Amino acid sequence: MSKNGFYICNECGFKSIKWVGKCSNCGEWGTFDEEISSTSKNAVKNNLSMVELSNKVVSFSDIQLEKDFRYKTTISEFDRILGGGLVKGQVVLITGNPGIGKSTLLLQTAKEYTKYGDVLYISGEESPAQIKSRGERLGINSSNLYLMSETDIQNIYEYVTIKKPKVVIVDSIQTLYNSAFDSIPGTPTQIRECTLKIVEMAKKQDVSFFIVGHITKDGKVAGPKLLEHMVDAVFQFEGEEGLFYRILRSQKNRYGSTNELAVFSMEEDGIKEIINSSEFFLCEREEKNIGSMVVPVLEGTKVFLLEIQTLITDVTIGIPKRIVQGFDRNRVQILISIAEKRMGMQLGMKDVFINVPGGLSINDPAADLGVLISIVSIYKNVEISQKIAAIGELGLRGEIRKVFFIDRRLRELEKLGFKGVYIPEANRKEVEKNSYKLKLIFLKNLDEFLERVSKDG
Structure with missing residues (x-):
């Protein structure tokens, strides 16, 4: 060294x-x-004079905002994840496993943004001919879409500064390098310095950037953690191998809500948005189910209706299993303990399996009641109607606690034709202000639930 x-x-x-x-x-x-x-002279920056510094300072009241400062596409779910559209000068990092569809999605959105002006697609992994071939398969043909095969950030900086395209897509940040630093592309220093240059271009030239980032085997963004702090938004593109749907999840967004989620399907002619995602996740349910319950969970600003399935079997040998997919395993342990203590259910020597079909993970505590009802249903062999849902967070004393954004959840249930829903008594005053086509079943605690679950199931 x-x-x-x-x-x-x-x-x-x-x-x-x-x-x-x-x-x-x-x-x-x-x-x-x-x-x-770096020992390069290009890496040394002279201090600015007081006059130059003064020119950089702007009064808050003197700043004028454009009325329509977001670029929008015909892909409404993509715009929603962005917070209503792409902000001018915004830098968005999109990560995901190799082959998940990041480049395909961005190439489709690139075509959409050409209606606002020139769009530059920079690839360090594919030649322009390869990108053109993929674009033709997607039905893309635009004279305002420009392709560039370049990895030196200095050359990219000069081109963007002169041409000033509206949107630039960089695929991927791990292939770029800054010639002022003596290290190979993909190292933390190169990723950091190239991202700094991109952020500088975005803010100075009012150019919006999409950056594709690879992830490690642990699912984290490859490179320094600083990368995620420098950009304005971080989106994770997810999907299970062998399944046709893809999930775009917002992990950070300075110009919109975080924890947003959108569902897409991967088809032969590209990626298509799924507008009614709740219906998509509930499409294979039967009229009545045992050990199954629907819960409306909140992801960002959107409500998703997801099914929770439970299976309970006798322990054949060894320690009882608690296999959970799509839900917090520790939370399941708490709910099982509540069921044993407050409802007299003997689950200590039972294997419990809980699954959320579709590949989504539930982090909303309002799903507690739905999980418990599915456990009771399979334990007591009670059928539950397909048109009944449950909303409520459970306390250790067996009380059913108030949940937030109850109106959004009820409206989504209404839209999909549900007939009834279990909700906390604590939400009664809030929901009685509105009218719903749902039968609202108010519950204070699990004792009230035990009296009604068989009748309403």
């Missing part, structure tokens, strides 16, 4: 003069990569 060399943690950016196995800052193992400090 040269005298200008050091080691940097690709998780938190911590620097060390020697290689170490475990980062003393973030505690991760095997995350240190060697970096070489």
